[in-house]
Amino acid sequence: xxxxxxAGLARTFQTKLGPVEAVRGIDLTVREGEILGFLGPNxxxxxxxxxxxxxxxxxxxxxxxxxxxxxxxxxxxVRRACGYxxxxxxxxxxxxxxxxxxxxxxxxxxxxxxxxxxxEELARDLGLTDLLxxxxxxLSGGQRRRLDIAMALTHRPKVLFLDEPTTGLxxxxxxxxxxxxxxxxxxxxxxxxxxxxxxxxADALSDRLVIVDQGVVVAEGTPSALKLRYGGSIDAxxxxxxxxITGRSAxxxxxxxxxx
Ligand SMILES: Nc1ncnc2c1ncn2[C@@H]1O[C@H](COP(=O)(O)OP(=O)(O)OP(=O)(O)O)[C@@H](O)[C@H]1O
Numbered sequence: 001x002x003x004x005x006x007a008g009l010a011r012t013f014q015t016k017l018g019p020v021e022a023v024r025g026i027d028l029t030v031r032e033g034e035i036l037g038f039l040g041p042n043x044x045x046x047x048x049x050x051x052x053x054x055x056x057x058x059x060x061x062x063x064x065x066x067x068x069x070x071x072x073x074x075x076x077x078v079r080r081a082c083g084y085x086x087x088x089x090x091x092x093x094x095x096x097x098x099x100x101x102x103x104x105x106x107x108x109x110x111x112x113x114x115x116x117x118x119x120e121e122l123a124r125d126l127g128l129t130d131l132l133x134x135x136x137x138x139l140s141g142g143q144r145r146r147l148d149i150a151m152a153l154t155h156r157p158k159v160l161f162l163d164e165p166t167t168g169l170x171x172x173x174x175x176x177x178x179x180x181x182x183x184x185x186x187x188x189x190x191x192x193x194x195x196x197x198x199x200x201x202a203d204a205l206s207d208r209l210v211i212v213d214q215g216v217v218v219a220e221g222t223p224s225a226l227k228l229r230y231g232g233s234i235d236a237x238x239x240x241x242x243x244x245i246t247g248r249s250a251x252x253x254x255x256x257x258x259x260x
Contacts, residue, residue: 003067003159003191004030004053010061010215011048022048024215025062032158035185035192037206037223039199041248045215046195047087050161053193054084067158083152083160085145087167093137097128097147100136104151122150126180142173149180153190160184162194166201174198178205199238199250213246 009026012019023045030036040046051057053066055075063070069077091100098119105115123129126146131139139147145165152160162181166174178201184190196202202209203223211219211226219226224234231241242250 001032002029003032003034004028004064004193006053006062006064008062009049009052009059009064011045011052011057012060021215023052023059026212026215026217028210028217028220030159030191030193032191033185033189034207035181035205036194037202037209038193038195038212039197039202039209039242039250040195040212041246041250044212044246046212047163049212050084050163050193050195053078054082054161055079056084080155081158083149083155083157085148085152085160085162085165087163091136091144091147091151094135096133096135097123097139098132100147101132101150101154104154108155118154122153125153126150127176140173142169142176145169145173145177146180153184156188157190159191159193162192164195164197166196166198174201181205197250199242203238211242211245213248219245 006026006028009023011023012021026049038046038049048057052059052071053064055071055078059071063072065071066078067081069081071078101119101122102115105118110118119132123132126149128143128146128150131143136144136147166177169177181192181194182205185192194205206223208222209220209226210217219230221229223238227236227238227241228234230244231237239250
């Protein structure tokens with residue numbers, strides 16, 4: 001069953017220098033319980049698409065449904081169904097992990113007791129129990145990401161959107177995060193929609209890849225199917241496949257991470 005479905009989803013920004021067509025018409029379907037890797041070179045329109053699908057940004061064209069809720073007419077329903085972890089989270093460094101989780105629960109209208117209980121539950125699920133009374137500012141990068149994800153899961157969303165979840169993490173923390181994403185899907189049936197520039201990550205985690213370039217979908221399929229079709233063999237490196245599809249590298253500026 002499709003949990004996300006979009007048709008011609010588009011967003012043009014009006015700027016002083018003229019219109020910028022960030023997303024020109026995205027057609028895609030995501031099945032329930034799928035881990036979808038949403039890839040594309042810098043500026044392809046990935047974050048803009050995520051922001052539209054999570055109701056943070058209004059589309060200027062097209063349509064979409066998330067968990068059966070129409071983006072245009074039922075944004076509250078879409079928000080109930082979605083958790084979103086942006087590229088850089090906005091936790092308060094001065095308050096503790098517990099306070100941050102409880103506050104998030106209260107924002108979702110849980111009672112004090114419910115919010116305290118949910119904070120403990122999330123901390124257990126995400127390996128944060130020993131850190132509950134630590135200040136957020138004292139967490140490592142990997143622990144911060146786990147807290148960001150815990151907060152996004154407070155209301156038990158059906159779909160979790162992760163925008164470059166492992167950027168800046170060391171190989172061990174990246175591997176932990178991959179395990180967490182798989183566990184979320186396997187134990188809770190959560191659909192995961194993730195963007196990443198790390199092709200080893202996309203390859204290891206995703207059931208299916210959607211590759212965008214210049215605001216449109218240019219290829220989609222399982223990692224193996226894409227490698228076979230564009231890289232010449234199912235053993236082709238995803239790097240070569242991506243280059244064949246977009247003519248560009250997927251890596252952001254800077255050093256590529258060590259594969260784990
Ligand atoms: N608020 C805005 N105003 C004007 N242009 C914007 C705005 N937000 C994004 N853009 C432009 O839209 C295009 C797509 O941006 P977006 O951030 O969605 O790409 P991305 O695929 O997530 O890129 P990256 O991989 O670098 O994070 C880019 O050309 C960007 O400069």
